[in-house]
Amino acid sequence: METNSCLKMQVALTLLPKFNTQKYLTFIERCGGIEGFFHEKTRAFSTLLKEYQLSFSDERKSALKSAEEELKNLDLYDIRLCSVEHSNYPFLLRQCEDTPLVFYYKGQLVTESLPYLAIVGTRHASERCKIRVRTILKELAERGHRLVIVSGLAYGIDITAHLSSLTQHFPTYAVLGHGLNLIYPAPHKNIAENILRQGGALLSEYPCSSPFIPQHFLQRNRIIAGLSQATFVAESALKGGAMATAHIAASYGRDVMALPGRPEDIFSKGCNELIKQNIAALVEDSSDIACLLHLKDKKSPPQQTSFNFFDTGDQEKQVLKILTQQGCTPIDELSKNTHIAMNELIALLLKLELEGKIISLPGKNYIIS
Known part of the structure; x- marks a missing residue:
């Protein structure tokens, strides 16, 4: 010691x-x-x-x-x-x-030999790209792969990557731009706690006494890139933290990948530009990532990646509809409006959170992811 x-x-x-x-x-x-x-x-x-x-x-x-x-x-x-x-x-x-x-x-810092993949992107993520991130990680898990997913715990693509990692039981690292005495953004505190519970880690180069300044969030991007064998940009405008991370990764000689988007989408322009400049390889699905990471498919036992305690189809739709219409909603109000028993509602909300569909906030409040 x-x-x-x-x-x-x-x-x-x-x-x-x-x-x-x-x-x-x-x-x-x-x-x-x-x-x-x-x-x-x-x-x-x-x-x-x-x-x-x-x-x-x-x-x-x-x-x-x-x-x-x-x-x-x-x-x-x-x-x-x-x-x-x-x-x-x-x-x-x-x-x-x-x-x-x-x-x-x-x-916990993962000591076993696993590939590290950084997943980064805009805070203003589209549902299309969030679904693609979830699907890609789900497919990688189904192919028998196990990875460490690295991101920055921010809104949008970052938090989608962390939540999807938790759903697929991948260890995930969140690299923060401040001391570890707090979590920013605050609504992601519960997710940070889940990261720790499932064998992942929160990392920072900054002591608790360091000032909270925007520049630190840009500097932490080099750690996200440095930890990772490859960086996957899921969605980004021409400028921003994700683009900075991609260029840093390229400067380290690491692989960069990007999800292409429509030319008229402002938050796809960065990905398209990385591909056009041959900085990033084009990614359509999980097989592209597996190929770039030199992963060979393994026979994987069936895994249950959702909590099917009961038939949640109609109840799930009810909850998602209310959160979509009302925004941030406390659990008591959800129970009242849906007529779902509290113990069943808690299990359902946990399922939706781990699937990345909703985010839990302090005070037992919930919002759409």
Whole structure:
């Protein structure tokens, strides 16, 4: 088990973002690793900075002091650290020059050898593309494949990818642009908890004390791309986080894939452009993804991917109709309007949530996904 002193130094490195990057690993190794980096005498440290032609105000002591407070957050929120010095640091992420030497996580880092697929796209996802994502992951599962799905927990394509992963029992990673003491957007807190319950993880390079700024959400895209063997852009305009992730993945030499769309659809223009520029391979169905990931079909035992506790056909339509018409609706009102017993309604709502059709919100409220 790591000492508290060692953990404190790893936390302190995340408070010095310039050095918390693979780019400076050689420099840190010259100091004797992360621990040596903080123990290095001032004069020797300055000499090394000059040798590497680095300009840096020595804030190591203040970072160590601030790290003491951050360590309390690790215990409070059950957050763990993963350092490049650890054996479970993700292999593909380790290959990227600009990825963090230390990151925070909750849940489990998958140690078995599985392909990692990033699925990204617009927050304004169309029903057509959300259905395609669900169908593709369902088909991959039916073909006997098991993948780790990586995304960013945002509205639209991201959350569809996470929910579909949970339905197919794939481990899924959500890479966040803020400290792991909170979940943004807040309505996705329940889904984040399900990710942890089903063997996935929440990841971030940012400590709980870091400011909440939009730039962090752009920076986290490189981790999504870096973790993954391939990045699949399901729907995107010409500009946006998904396009940035695709270009980063291409710069890492990773495969990029995209779902084509109609030329008149603004949120298909980015995918079409990636395909036209030969940055992304065109994806029509799961077989295209399986081919690009070099996956061979396996014989898969029958799996039940929905909860058929009772005949839900008419009841399901009732619930979906009310949520479509009324928007955000509390569970008590759903029970009253549908005349479904509360215990049956809870099971039905869980089924719909895992199928990605609805989203549960704080206060036992529900909306259409």
